[in-house]
Amino acid sequence: MLRSCAARLRPLLVAHGRPGGARLTSTFSFEEVTQKDHALPKPSWSKDLRLLFDQFMKKCEDGSWERLPSCSRHSVQRFQNFTKAFFSGSIPVKEEQISQAKFFPRSFEDGLGFEYAMFWSKDEKRIVCLFQGGLYLQGIPGFLHGGALVTLIDTTLGTHAMLAGGAVMTANLSINFKRPMPLCSVGVINTQLDKIEGRKLFVSCNIQSVDEKTVYTEGTGKKLLLSSCLASSLSLSPSFFFSFVLVYNPHMPINF
Numbered sequence: 127m128l129r130s131c132a133a134r135l136r137p138l139l140v141a142h143g144r145p146g147g148a149r150l151t152s153t154f155s156f157e158e159v160t161q162k163d164h165a166l167p168k169p170s171w172s173k174d175l176r177l178l179f180d181q182f183m184k185k186c187e188d189g190s191w192e193r194l195p196s197c198s199r200h201s202v203q204r205f206q207n208f209t210k211a212f213f214s215g216s217i218p219v220k221e222e223q224i225s226q227a228k229f230f231p232r233s234f235e236d237g238l239g240f241e242y243a244m245f246w247s248k249d250e251k252r253i254v255c256l257f258q259g260g261l262y263l264q265g266i267p268g269f270l271h272g273g274a275l276v277t278l279i280d281t282t283l284g285t286h287a288m289l290a291g292g293a294v295m296t297a298n299l300s301i302n303f304k305r306p307m308p309l310c311s312v313g314v315i316n317t318q319l320d321k322i323e324g325r326k327l328f329v330s331c332n333i334q335s336v337d338e339k340t341v342y343t344e345g346t347g348k349k350l351l352l353s354s355c356l357a358s359s360l361s362l363s364p365s366f367f368f369s370f371v372l373v374y375n376p377h378m379p380i381n382f
């Protein structure tokens with residue numbers, strides 16, 4: 127069923143400058159879209175998170191890394207475009223709920239939930255996600271809830287898979303919790319694409335402390351491309367990626 131969406135999606139992609147995956151330039155930029163970019167420093171960020179963010183912004187200066195913008199909502203139009211492209215237009219929520227829906231990791235007040243920014247290395251084909259887990263993400267006292275870590279792992283792996291292949295859903299996710307991660311501390315997620323088999327993308331990552339001495343969590347995921355026409359055009363540029371995401375699914379993949 128999902129594969130049959132490819133034909134419907136193709137003209138939409140062509141309309142946005144990507145005929146058959148040949149051209150990867152975007153027709154509009156993130157800045158042209160009236161969405162707040164949450165992947166930028168806020169007063170609630172700790173000193174560690176800011177320092178790391180600044181280091182990665184420096185790496186962006188020569189173009190080898192790119193910061194990935196991140197918004198929290200889809201417009202009703204984009205929501206509908208997305209469901210049209212991938213789910214035959216069948217809308218999973220009531221129409222009046224669409225404009226209230228928010229991307230889960232961006233749904234907390236500043237500093238209380240997930241604070242994160244992702245960077246993409248074009249050359250190394252990997253994502254680094256810098257994050258800080260806020261006070262509302264507590265599991266056992268003083269430490270982050272495992273589900274919160276899984277959320278960020280899935281989001282980061284999903285972003286990587288989408289940059290590598292197109293719109294994806296998570297089919298399978300395997301997590302090893304190695305050490306408890308203190309609440310409000312800063313973690314670094316490093317991803318890699320292990321292999322691609324047809325529509326299946328195998329991605330993995332770990333979460334480390336800033337000093338790289340502690341590995342908190344490891345994750346491996348199997349992501350399923352939603353459309354075979356996207357699978358044929360590997361290596362999206364981040365700019366095209368965000369055009370795509372903002373048109374079909376603001377911020378990124380599925381809710382993404």
Ligand SMILES: CCCCCCCCCCCCCCCC(=O)SCCNC(=O)CCNC(=O)[C@H](O)C(C)(C)COP(=O)(O)OP(=O)(O)OC[C@H]1O[C@@H](n2cnc3c(N)ncnc32)[C@H](O)[C@@H]1OP(=O)(O)O
Pocket residue numbers: 127128197198199200229280281282283284285294295296297298324326348350375376377378379380381382
């Ligand atoms: C404003 C907005 C802000 C935006 C901000 C953007 C942020 C951007 C970040 C994005 C990051 C989001 C991260 C969240 C991502 C989710 O949360 S997704 C939600 C959780 N996942 C789901 O709900 C998926 C539910 N499952 C399904 O819909 C379907 O089972 C799937 C996964 C699409 C696969 O269905 P299908 O396409 O019919 O696949 P099917 O033909 O059955 O199988 C294809 C192959 O996959 C394998 N496979 C299928 N299912 C599985 C499985 N569960 N386990 C292992 N293998 C499987 C099959 O064995 C088969 O393998 P082969 O036989 O080809 O070797």
